[in-house]
Amino acid sequence: MLDTEVIKIEKDAETQLVLGHAGFIKTIEDLYEAMVNAVPGVKFGVAFAEASGPCLVRSEGNDAELQKLAESNLLKIGAGHSFLILFKNAYPINVLNALKNVNEVARIYCATANPVEVIVAKTDQGRAILGVVDGSASKGIEREEDKAQRRKFVRDIGYKLR
Numbered sequence: 001m002l003d004t005e006v007i008k009i010e011k012d013a014e015t016q017l018v019l020g021h022a023g024f025i026k027t028i029e030d031l032y033e034a035m036v037n038a039v040p041g042v043k044f045g046v047a048f049a050e051a052s053g054p055c056l057v058r059s060e061g062n063d064a065e066l067q068k069l070a071e072s073n074l075l076k077i078g079a080g081h082s083f084l085i086l087f088k089n090a091y092p093i094n095v096l097n098a099l100k101n102v103n104e105v106a107r108i109y110c111a112t113a114n115p116v117e118v119i120v121a122k123t124d125q126g127r128a129i130l131g132v133v134d135g136s137a138s139k140g141i142e143r144e145e146d147k148a149q150r151r152k153f154v155r156d157i158g159y160k161l162r
Helices: 027-038 064-077 090-098 144-157
Strands: 004-009 014-023 043-049 057-061 082-088 105-112 114-120 125-136
Touching: 004 027, 004 064, 027 057, 027 082, 027 090, 043 064, 057 064, 064 082, 064 090, 064 125, 082 090, 090 105, 090 114, 105 114, 105 144
Parallel strands: none
Antiparallel strands: 004 114, 014 082, 014 105, 043 057, 043 082, 114 125
16 A cells, blocks of 8 residues: 655755765764765755664754754654755755765755755655655746846856856
């Protein structure tokens, strides 16, 4: 039998997140190291759901509030070998390559500050992430003034030359 559930990740609008899939007992430590080495001053909490043995949600971080929030969100998701990183003082673009280079990381589902809903399947064996809803649905096609705003924004935040 298969049931599905939609789980909203609880966080404030300024908090970034990365949701992914990885697997090994040392994953939590490797994700911690990837975050602290990617961006000096990043504040984060990371949680990892074991898929065997005690099946605990393991966590680390350098911000107690973000760590607890990552734990509680991931416990609700409950999918083995999933991980959730909640962070501030950086953007996903700053940490994604470091996270993808962690040997245990098999997949990144999303990396965003948007509201996220996680679509979870439940079977007799356990739970799995089927996918995510990242932000809102598209409302139209970009126009010239939208292009100008986009180009200005990436320059204003320092990701393109003036």
